[in-house]
Amino acid sequence: MKKLKRSQRLVDMTQFLLEKPHDLLPLSTFAERYGAAKSSISEDLAIIKEVFEGEGMGELQTHAGAAGGVKFIPRMPMEMALSFIQGLCSELEHSDRILPGGYLYMSDLLGQPSLMEQAGKIIATAFHDVPIDTVMTVETKGIPLAYATAAQLGLPVVLVRRDHKVTEGSAVSINYVSGSHKSIHTMSLSRRALKEKSRVLIVDDFMKAGGTVGGMVDLLGEFNAEVAGVGVLVESDAVESEERLLHDYVSLIRLGEVDSKERRISAYPGNFFSV
């Protein structure tokens, strides 16, 4: 790379850091990339740190020593997260989203990469200091949120299938009861997808009684893996508390009962905001 001025280095370094969240990048990487002294690189990083941290958009950690370097931990400021989620809540409250059976049409929102990226950043913020090896979700609608979260945490995604596919090799299957309908489903995960003892963050788009997430928790048991946390975009209130199968989770949005007759929906910020 040709020699850059400080102003140019700042542009390039910002881009470089944003692309590699949670990666420990040695100062020598930058020094070599720009043919600059480590002391200049340190000054550049101090400027970037000031901007990132001043805006609350993340932390720039500097680790000293031979194995040291710099690490960017993305975060979304609480105020920005709340205003983003309030916007999503108003979107969800449009009455034309109500489908037969009291379901809610959300696919248009889940189909916007930028919304998923923001939501993923909030879930990553909620779990930024928890040790996690992998993000897990079950097909289909939670996939974009799981990837957005994993990208911010610098982690891989493990995808649970509804049935066993030829492209997954040998797999472990379990049955689980979906809480609100008491119906029995199957989910399966490729044996080679997950190492024993992995610490796993479960992410999904929607949770009612928690049966599907509970299925993923059971599946983790089969792999001797651990639940590091559960994050969902929307939790539904429309469940008696004794029916709820899962109590420890982070939700970004809480959905009140969908009134199909009056065509009314209410959505509020989830439990992430009530601490």
Added chain:
Amino acid sequence: MKKLKRSQRLVDMTQFLLEKPHDLLPLSTFAERYGAAKSSISEDLAIIKEVFEGEGMGELQTHAGAAGGVKFIPRMPMEMALSFIQGLCSELEHSDRILPGGYLYMSDLLGQPSLMEQAGKIIATAFHDVPIDTVMTVETKGIPLAYATAAQLGLPVVLVRRDHKVTEGSAVSINYVSGSHKSIHTMSLSRRALKEKSRVLIVDDFMKAGGTVGGMVDLLGEFNAEVAGVGVLVESDAVESEERLLHDYVSLIRLGEVDSKERRISAYPGNFFSV
């Protein structure tokens, strides 16, 4: 936002532009954000433009006039794309990826958000000057790549389901023949997912004879929508050319026959690199 120095503005603006690819951002947005004169903002943008374009990581377009502004079009330099894809090819050639029936295990690679982001950037590069309204994929394994591509193009994703779900509302279903096995499958898309006349980029992780992609093309016909292009991560060579149902597509990787007996796989850069 408090007043920033040029060096700080550069960090913030870089971050801002990278988050909003293909969005036309008026200069006044930046002028207000930083309480700076438009002339200073223009100078900042010239520095950013020089770095972005010098490294081939994208174009910074400036549109003059009242409705003008600046637009970041991400791109991956050909050399970087090729070296990334060559790395993926070597990964794919490990013999322990061979599954019964000659299938190839790729879920670990598809599960890495950073790999999907790079691959999505290459597909976005291939189609950067084609007018597109929406990216489309069918569940399940192509979803991360479709989102990564759409994010780079600043577009939404429309997700075709294998069967009709209660959370999608009324839907259009079609049957299609999967080319290599001549078996009949169904796919369906929510009526409200796609506007008439939309120009759609179809993205998938894997293509053999092209039956699945062909199904999506048929589905687009039902919506009076148009195919703007087809991009796949991996195309398989293991198909007679007269069996191939689709001829106009961009592939990043071309997979030779998987030899289950000798446990040999060969993978090469796809047709994107052969122009």
